[in-house]
Amino acid sequence: MATITVCVPVYNSSIYLKDCLESIRNQTFTDLEIICVDDGSTDNSLEILKEYERMDSRIQLIVQERNMGVGVARNIAIDRASGKFMSFIDSDDFIEPEMFEELYNKAIEKDAEIAICDVNLYTDGGRLNKRKWFTPIEGKATPETLYKNTQPTNKIASLDLIRREGFYFLEGNSDGVYVDLMVAAKNITSVHKPFYNYRIRANSLSSEFRVKNIQESVASCKLLLSNCKDYKEYYEFKLIEALLQLQMVSIKEENHNTYQEARKDLKALQFKKNTYLYSLLKKEHSAPVFWAMINILPRNYYVSSILLRMLR
Template sequence: MNIKKGLVSVIMPTYNCAKFIGETIESVQAQTYSNWEIIIVDDCSNDHTKEIVEQYSEKDDRIKYYCLESNSGAAVARTAAMSIAAGNYMAFLDSDDLWTSDKLEKQLEFMKKHGVAFTCTAYEQIDEDGKSLEKVIKTIPKTDYNRLLLDCPVGNSTVMYNVEKMGKFEVPNIRKRNDDALWLQMLKKEKYIYGLNSVLMKYRIRKNSISSNKIKVIKYHWILYRNIEHLSIARSVFHILYWCVIKVLKIK
């Protein structure tokens, strides 16, 4: 595996995100740690996403744009980006989320100081216009496979891992919950994902997104538990009910 020391590959699948992706790219360009590349894989957007990205990539060769041959879903786009990435660290960033300017610097410092390979951070929620919703999602010191199954305390756009130590992965091909599915695969190789309880990411809550429709998301939980993780029916039902209770009570 040909990897570049010190380089952070930012994995960014995208689809019809012209409204937000420019600001997302700028949040990476504003990083105090500058040794990064962005691998953007477009899942055949039919808006102006490509044109927006090219405005940035023409001026900054660290930004690399690719487009899938056909619309295949975020999991396929994310896997494609990971296969192209050259960094010995990978960080994940959805094309509508934002990083604080010190995100990479602080997270790398945390990983090196504690000698850990797989990490996430706390984050705050913002609305479609970027306004804070005054809600912070904290992380926990360390999460193992069973804890992540119970109630995933990991924000996708906060995750970073050491590729040299853990290798590359293929994202399980489901339309939603594929980020959780990826972390579960990775936790079979690395025992814990460690949490840095600093708010280093802003998660954008968008209206009418698939994840905002909780009923539809249930079927993806079932696919994840039964078809990908091969849990028993009883255990799968337990985890789905647990997730539903949390959402109803608005604990998370």
């Protein structure tokens, strides 16, 4: 039984896959179980995975005949995992050599169920992106520390916590559901170093803003809201944020019906009464843009369309 189970879901990432696997294999913390799930790749990712499985006895390869999505791939690894902690690494990213050693030591020192580290964001061209994707947490998570901080890839989480909560990812590209695990954790700790390197790929699932993708996010947010035990207003805020994004993408794709459906949902939520709209979302935008987002975007398809064209 290894101390840390590492899950690597793989789908058509052959360009970056070797860098990812080498960064995991070369960790200073070596007691790893590495579960790679090929999710129906059509490039040569599977051949690379087979090569590394032969090379490193810690690697277990699971092959899915057809693409089922990153959520399903991660859940397969959760069922197979045997480590004390579990980590999720995307196959087009890479990690620094000390990541697992420092996260594990900090988790043990602080008796924490989740340990998180800072993130470097890189564009396809290798340029460092200044956007922040990390807020340190010590103790219980709060809505303020959860916001834009729930991706699973820069963390280790206790497998006992995962089992206790019956945690699984939703199908599709559903990193945001990790918020449930973070809310449930009794104690979270942080390492203030950028050990996780995330690539912002132009053609990756996480960077594609399409109606279908945002509809999946809305569905996830609705499910999380219906099941939440704590922080109901925060979960509601995340649904509001997803609905506003859905409206914006619907306008860009000239999908009036989807825009109207999102408008009805926002009205039913009485979204302007949500306090996190002002304490969290407002900080992300200039005052004029925020005003337009909550006053024009949810109400007027045609005026919003003109404004979005002006901002391109």
